[in-house]
Amino acid sequence: xSLKSIGIDIGGTKTAVAAVDSSGKLHARTVFETRSNRGxxxxxxxxxxxxxxxxxxxxxxMDELEGIGIGCAGPVNPLRGTIHNPYTLPGWEEAxxxxxxxxxxxLKVILENDADxxxxxxxxxxxxxxxxxxxxxxxxxxxxxxxxxNGQIHRGIKGEHPELGHIPxxxxxxxxxxxxxxxxxxxxxxxxxxxxxxxxxxxxSRAIFAAFPDNKRAREIIERAVNATATATWTLLHTFLPQRxxxxxxxxxxxxxxxxxxxxxxxxxATQIPKDSVEIVRAQLGQDAGVIGAxxxxxxxxxx
Amino acid sequence: xSLKSIGIDIGGTKTAVAAVDSSGKLHARTVFETRSNRGxxxxxxxxxxxxxxxxxxxxxxMDELEGIGIGCAGPVNPLRGTIHNPYTLPGWEEAxxxxxxxxxxxLKVILENDADxxxxxxxxxxxxxxxxxxxxxxxxxxxxxxxxxNGQIHRGIKGEHPELGHIPxxxxxxxxxxxxxxxxxxxxxxxxxxxxxxxxxxxxSRAIFAAFPDNKRAREIIERAVNATATATWTLLHTFLPQRxxxxxxxxxxxxxxxxxxxxxxxxxATQIPKDSVEIVRAQLGQDAGVIGAxxxxxxxxxx
Numbered sequence: 001x002s003l004k005s006i007g008i009d010i011g012g013t014k015t016a017v018a019a020v021d022s023s024g025k026l027h028a029r030t031v032f033e034t035r036s037n038r039g040x041x042x043x044x045x046x047x048x049x050x051x052x053x054x055x056x057x058x059x060x061x062m063d064e065l066e067g068i069g070i071g072c073a074g075p076v077n078p079l080r081g082t083i084h085n086p087y088t089l090p091g092w093e094e095a096x097x098x099x100x101x102x103x104x105x106x107l108k109v110i111l112e113n114d115a116d117x118x119x120x121x122x123x124x125x126x127x128x129x130x131x132x133x134x135x136x137x138x139x140x141x142x143x144x145x146x147x148x149x150n151g152q153i154h155r156g157i158k159g160e161h162p163e164l165g166h167i168p169x170x171x172x173x174x175x176x177x178x179x180x181x182x183x184x185x186x187x188x189x190x191x192x193x194x195x196x197x198x199x200x201x202x203x204x205s206r207a208i209f210a211a212f213p214d215n216k217r218a219r220e221i222i223e224r225a226v227n228a229t230a231t232a233t234w235t236l237l238h239t240f241l242p243q244r245x246x247x248x249x250x251x252x253x254x255x256x257x258x259x260x261x262x263x264x265x266x267x268x269x270a271t272q273i274p275k276d277s278v279e280i281v282r283a284q285l286g287q288d289a290g291v292i293g294a295x296x297x298x299x300x301x302x303x304x
Numbered sequence: 305x306s307l308k309s310i311g312i313d314i315g316g317t318k319t320a321v322a323a324v325d326s327s328g329k330l331h332a333r334t335v336f337e338t339r340s341n342r343g344x345x346x347x348x349x350x351x352x353x354x355x356x357x358x359x360x361x362x363x364x365x366m367d368e369l370e371g372i373g374i375g376c377a378g379p380v381n382p383l384r385g386t387i388h389n390p391y392t393l394p395g396w397e398e399a400x401x402x403x404x405x406x407x408x409x410x411l412k413v414i415l416e417n418d419a420d421x422x423x424x425x426x427x428x429x430x431x432x433x434x435x436x437x438x439x440x441x442x443x444x445x446x447x448x449x450x451x452x453x454n455g456q457i458h459r460g461i462k463g464e465h466p467e468l469g470h471i472p473x474x475x476x477x478x479x480x481x482x483x484x485x486x487x488x489x490x491x492x493x494x495x496x497x498x499x500x501x502x503x504x505x506x507x508x509s510r511a512i513f514a515a516f517p518d519n520k521r522a523r524e525i526i527e528r529a530v531n532a533t534a535t536a537t538w539t540l541l542h543t544f545l546p547q548r549x550x551x552x553x554x555x556x557x558x559x560x561x562x563x564x565x566x567x568x569x570x571x572x573x574a575t576q577i578p579k580d581s582v583e584i585v586r587a588q589l590g591q592d593a594g595v596i597g598a599x600x601x602x603x604x605x606x607x608x
Contacts, residue, residue, distance in 0.1 A: 075576070075578075133459075133460055133461065147543075149453075149458070154453070154544075155437075155545075156437055156544065156545020156546065156547075156577070156578075157437065157545055157546065157547040157577075157578055157581060157582060158578045158581070160545065160577070160578050161545075162542055162543050162544065162545040162577075163542050163545075163576040163577060164542060164543065166538075166542045166574075166576055167539055167542050167543065168473070168535050168538050168539060168542075169472070169475075170475060171473075171474060171475075171535065177575060177576075178542075178574065178575055178576045179573040179574045179575045179576070180538055180570075180573065180574075183542075231472050231475065234470075234472050234484055235471055235472060235539055235543070236543075238466055238467050238468060238470045238471050238472075238482075238487075239451075239466050239468065239471065239539070239540075239543045239544065240458075240460065240466065240543065241459075241460020241461055241464065241465075241466040241467075242460065242461065243460075243461040266484075269483040269484065270470075270482065270483045270484075271481060271482055271483045272379070272467040272470055272481075272482045272483070273460070273461075273464065273466075273467060274379075274460075274461055274462045274464050277461060277462070278461060
């Protein structure tokens, strides 16, 4: 029998809410602008309205649901159920979103970092099925990732989320807000690529890829991003030692073969790990990864 | 009531066997030369003799024991109970040490990579008590490490051990047998330091530290090792996000403050992790870490 849940994917710009069943099928979906600076009460009202809307659209009732899963642009505290992301969600500092939605819905509500939620989605419904350890890396506007062990989210100190995008790869590289220079994100993110292309009038990462491989500067910027991803792959192989690395994100999915070739070369070169079965695969859930992954959180803990 | 076990620490050069109780106290201990090239049957006979000897010395009987724990220079396969380390233990390829000792003793026998065994020992009896996630890094002749989550060993694909010593830190650095250049071990191990000092007639890592800080070359080599350890710390913070990092190994323990200062600086600089409670501490079990950690494996699984 198919179970039902609501997935909520909260980003700095947009929030998506969807009705998803336990086969991963999306029955209804709505998107609105997050505008966190209006404060948390206004955001909560939007969420509540959207939940009722997708329930209505899918013909589901609140009391049929297993629960509500939230993937939110981190940092979040999954144990306390609170958001503390002043950069991307200003106005929602320390918002106790889990208690608020639990109170309103009467349901179990689970909050995770969005990268963790997406990883759970890929593990349950996408490219990560049956893989352990599993690392899901997303290369897009930013670079992030998550690790799952037997389908369970790897948590660091205080239950928080490791920031794989800030793995160091190039000493003396671009300065990053994370506190170091030359981390993976500072070299491979869309933001980093745009920034590197600016002095040469290259535009955003999409324009840089369009100019590849003819334009020498574009080539250099893309090679730098690919090399950074290759080095970060070596790090992942020698820390989590995953059975599978899923590459996702806007850039990672659009240019999967380019990045995957460099990542697989690292796997082949490694002598100290049982590498023969390490797989590099493309994310499968696409643009709905966020809401589907969030919804999967509700199944994850009820139906393991 | 105190439980009893036998710990075995197998290295390329020496093997230690000890009688250890569940408070971590060592009751008897013997050491012999491994000489794996004589073949596994000869090694097994030595192990058997040594087990009986430490039982005799401690006044314990075989049937009082919880089990036998083995920490062995990896790669080993903990699930199959086999050793496959042709570099350090030639002549013991695919040796099924767990079955052999189980058959002989009638006891539960557990095999782990030596770094994992030492980490379990530190978690249970040493500097790692109650810490999760816990990373134990050893900087000595080589560089290695292990990660524990809630006291359980982090296992990679096929149950195998990640090789933290081969985290990349300096692109284009010294070539390593691991398949890359500039990994942590290639810059910070005793072997790497000796090699770097050779052209300047500096001798081994002990001699290099003795010449520090007056000798410019010694200073450069040591700074390189310290910087590599700092970068690897940043990697550990952004992958496992540990509550505590224990630094051990011959060099790590002898020069703990030098390394720890650089590691703590990384913790302070990081902005994307809940760093306030990340601790950098010295290993506590010293030269007996191997056998005590190995013995702890037997308690780990019987008395969690």
